[in-house]
Amino acid sequence: MGLLVLNRLMSIRRPRRRRFRRAKLARKGLIATSAKRKYSSCQQDDDDDSRGGKSMRKSEIYIPEDILCHIYSLMPMRDAARAACVSRAFLSSWRCHPKLTFNENTLGLRSCGLEKHFIRRVDDILEKHSGIGLKTFKLLQFPDNLDICDHVDRWLQFAMTPAIEELTVIMYEAMLPYNFPCSLLSNGIANSIRSLVLGNCAFHPTVELASWRSLKKLCLSWVCITGPELGCLLSNSFVLEWLELKYCKEIVSLKIPCTLQRLSYLDVFQCKRLRFIKNKAPNLTTFYLSGYNVNLSFGEWSQVKKLRVCDSRLVRYASDNLPSMMPNLETLSIDSFSEVVNATMLTSKFLCLKFLNISLSGLTFSPSYDYFCLASFFDASPFLETFFLSISQQQMEHESKSIVGDFSHMRQIAEHRHEYLKSVVINGFCYSKSLVELTCHILENLVSLEYLTLNTALCFANPFKRRPGLCVPMENKGILKEVPKVLLAIQTYIARKVPSTVRLNVVEPCRMCKAIMY
Secondary structure (H helix, E strand, C coil), X not given: CHHHXXXXXXXXXXXCHHHHHHXXXXXXXXXXXXXXXXXXXXXECHHHHHCCCCCCEECECCCCHHHHXXXXXXXXXXXXXXXXXXXXHHHHHHCCCCEEEECCCCCXXXXXXXXXXXXXXXXXXXXXXXXXXXXEEEECCCCCCCCCHHHHHHHHHHHCCCCCCEEEEECCCCCCCXXXXXXXXXXXXXXXXXXXXXXXXXXXXXXXXXXXXCCCEEEEEEEECCHHHHHHHHCCCCCCCEEEEECCCCCCEEEECCCCCCCCEEEEECCCCCCEEEECCCCCCEEEEECCCCECCCECCXXXXXXXXXXXXHHHHHHHHHHHXXXXXXXXXXXXXXXXXXXXXXXXXXXXXXXXEEEEECCCCCCCCCHHHHHHHHHHCCCCCEEEEEXXXXXXXXXXXXXXXXXXXXXXXXXXXECCCCEEEEECCCCXXXXXXXXXXXXXXXXXXXXXXXXXXXXXXXXXXXXXXXXXXXXXXXXXXXXXXXXXXXHHHHHHHCCCCCEEEEECCCHHHHHHHC
């Protein structure tokens, strides 16, 4: 809403008190009135006529005080401060504004040399704020050369009221370790918090904090917290729905209790010492995991519908374990690096899987990796609709001999028609024989296929974050020199097999890449 709401409100004039007083007396019969006054946006101002002034048309719309306060509470803090500077009504509301966000942007400190004013401006705002009605308090993105640990304790003491609902404190990573004052959460303060976001600090919750009965979202990044301390917090967060743990290096094992009946989202990213996750939350549907050899063998994963995992040598693990562990998967993304072992034929099926993304990368990626083995995912996913394959190798030293001119021993799998797969995208397409075999298998067996995209440019680990056709210049001339061979392989073995119902899109390196080539 912001300034747009402010401009609209400033164009609205409230009725004069005299008119309300006269109307009230008229209703009580204390004064005579020839007609009822009607307040409209186009009424003639009678009071100005009685004074002999020039008549003028004014917008007369009455907005109740509680509605004005609610609209004001929806404004960002910076716009709310501007409104308070030009309106007495908003000035009184500013003293109890429910959302306070402190960063370089909201405080107008992006200009060079203004970092020293950060503390003073925060103090000025809090001094004018009554503390009443404060529901959101955010402290983040302050100048990196500022030591404010002592000041943060004082600011948090002001913010910790029984009405606080959303608390965000993200310290600068280069600062001295900051210990979050958990004592401020005692006396029932923790009961009102719905969202807690902490970054670059130490957080050691204790049993004395009792129940986090309102906590729905918990995000910890670069936070020093142990597994037992986190378990203590989780066991008392009965309505938790969202849990994020990123770079929390002190956690070795993560145990999610069955009392978290509402937990539906779990994101664990690069917690380097984490080796074990045991989930008992029965309704977890979205799970993101990036780690190193994290054991998921125990726990309840059957309700997970969206999974993204990033680790080494994952394709083989996924084909052997995921169909039975997560039978209700609908979206599966696998980011695997250093893949050296070929995937096996899947014995179980993904009966609900509709979207599959496999990214292969790493310096130790085996040049002889058999891409054709990925066809087993098609047979195991009868309702698959979209398939992405991304190949990002630092050195694409595949088979030293080109397959062009030798297609007599192209492998095939027993005929199995797929009736739902419509779109296939292969980024980083190379002239590996096994990859050409996989592509031919797709064309011959996917009767529902509508789009096939073969991107010969260097692919990316996550193709969804870039716009179609957007290329990053490839600096490896060795890869660029292989592109003509790749295009020849596509023309020789793939293009002639494309049915008329399939749209083939071959993406070549951009002009900048070709300039490097020559």
